[in-house]
Amino acid sequence: MSAIRTVRQLKEVLAKEIAAPGGEGRNEKILDILERLDKTDVTLSILTETLIGASVAKLKKHSDVDVSSAAAKLVKKWKSVAKASHHPASAPKKEGPSENPRQLKRLPSAGSSEITIETECLPDLSKDLNESAVKQLCVARAGEVEDAINSWSRGERKTYTEKVRSLVFNLKKNGPLREQVILGQIVTEQLPKMPPEELATAEMNKERNAQAEKLMASRQLDWEKKNEGKINEICGIKGDLLKASLFTCGRCKSTKTTSTQKQTRSADEPMTVFVLCLNCGNRWKC
Ligand SMILES: [Zn+2]
Known part of the structure; x- marks a missing residue:
C-alpha cells in the first residue's frame, strides 16, 4: 500500500476513534494509530493532501498524557519535514524531485495546497x-x-x-x-x-470627554451659585415672558436672555423657568 493511502486510512480510523466515547481502550487504539503514522514515511505532499497534521495536532490537547505527547512528537517531526521542503538546499536527499517546492506550488490540488500548508497542516510553523x-x-x-x-x-x-x-x-x-x-x-x-x-483609543477619548463634561457641569454649578439671588427672584415672578437680562448665560456670559415658565410638576409646586440665551442659544432651566 502506498504511504498516502495508509495515511488516509489511518486518518479515517483516527477520526472514528476520537469521535467514539472515551475510555482506556480508546486511548490505546489512538496511540496505536499514532505509532503507525510515525512509522509511515510521510512527505510534504502527503501532509498537504491528507491534512493529517491538523487531525494529529488536535490531539496535542488530549487529556491522556501518552496520547498528547505522542501527538506533539509526531507534529514536531512533520514540521521538520515541511521546513526542510521549504528550504531545498537542506532538504534530505530521499525526498526526491517530486518534493520540490516549486513543483508543489504549481500543483493546484483543488486550489488549496498553499492555504493548507499555512493554516491547516502547520499552524505553529506559520x-x-x-x-x-x-x-x-x-x-x-x-x-x-x-x-x-x-x-x-x-x-x-x-x-x-x-x-x-x-x-x-x-x-x-x-x-x-x-x-x-x-x-x-x-x-x-x-x-x-x-x-x-x-x-487615543476610543476608551481614552471617552474618559477625556467625561472629564470635560464634569468640568462643564462644575462651571454650571458655580454659575448657579453666583446667580442664586437672580434665580430666586425670577422663580418668584409670575408671567409667561420674563424680562431679558435677568439671567446671565453660563456659556457666553451674555445677559441677552429670555425666559418662560411652565408648570411642569404638580400645581402647588413652583413653576420651572426655562431660560434661552439669545446670543449663543444656550438653554437651561431653574
Ligand atoms: Zn449664551
Missing part, C-alpha cells in the same frame, strides 16, 4: 514565520517613527523627548493604532502631527 516577519517589520517601523519625530522636532531635545513619550504611551495603549502604523496605513511622517484624540 505562526513562527509570521512572528519573526512581524518582529522585523516592527523594528523597521520603530526606526521610521523615530526619524519622523526627529525631523518633526527639528533637533529640539525636549520636544523630541516629549513626543517620543507621548507616542510610546499611545502606541502601547492603542492596539488598532499600533497595527495601522506597522502595516503602513498611517504614514510615519504624519504620526508626530496627529492630534491627541486621533492617537
